[in-house]
Amino acid sequence: AMPEFLGKRYKLFSSENFDEFMKALGVGAVTRKMGSSVSPVVELTENNGLYTLKTTSAFKNSEIKFKLGEEFDEETPDGRKVKSVCTLDGNKLIQLQKGEKETTIEREFTPTEMKAVMKVDDIVCTRVYKIQE
Ligand code: DKA
Numbered sequence: 001a002m003p004e005f006l007g008k009r010y011k012l013f014s015s016e017n018f019d020e021f022m023k024a025l026g027v028g029a030v031t032r033k034m035g036s037s038v039s040p041v042v043e044l045t046e047n048n049g050l051y052t053l054k055t056t057s058a059f060k061n062s063e064i065k066f067k068l069g070e071e072f073d074e075e076t077p078d079g080r081k082v083k084s085v086c087t088l089d090g091n092k093l094i095q096l097q098k099g100e101k102e103t104t105i106e107r108e109f110t111p112t113e114m115k116a117v118m119k120v121d122d123i124v125c126t127r128v129y130k131i132q133e
Helices: 018-024 029-037
Strands: 009-016 041-047 050-056 061-066 072-075 081-089 092-098 102-109 113-120 123-131
Touching: 009 113, 018 029, 018 113, 018 123, 041 102, 061 072, 061 081
Parallel strands: none
Antiparallel strands: 009 041, 009 123, 041 050, 050 061, 072 081, 081 092, 092 102, 102 113, 113 123
16 A cells, blocks of 8 residues: 555654754755754655655745655756665655765654655754645
8 A cells, every 4th residue: 555645745843953964964054054944844645656855935945856766866956966775664764875974864743744754964953744635
């Protein structure tokens, strides 16, 4: 059966340490300010084993497409070029990004919210998104 979180839209509700996270990735002050000011909507869909993760905001729309466990090239919203691989563990999408630094983004989907825990160096950023009706 299809996991029920696929095709649901989750909008940013709270955010901790995002500025520190972006700083550690070398994101400049202007982009950090833009990044901090928006509440993106995140949606994960799947078709024949090809997953699409869409992130939409007034700052930037981004979309990554991947198969689980297969490395792909990604350009991050702030313009870094990284190699990414995503795996799914139950309701948790785990993304490992390798570039100048290694970053992990774990997104846990529930019927009411999605919680993203993003790590780089010793920094942990937590962002909670609420389901959109
Ligand atoms: C999100 O999905 C944010 C994703 C993190 C992007 C890394 C840095 C972006 C700088 C604007 O809510």
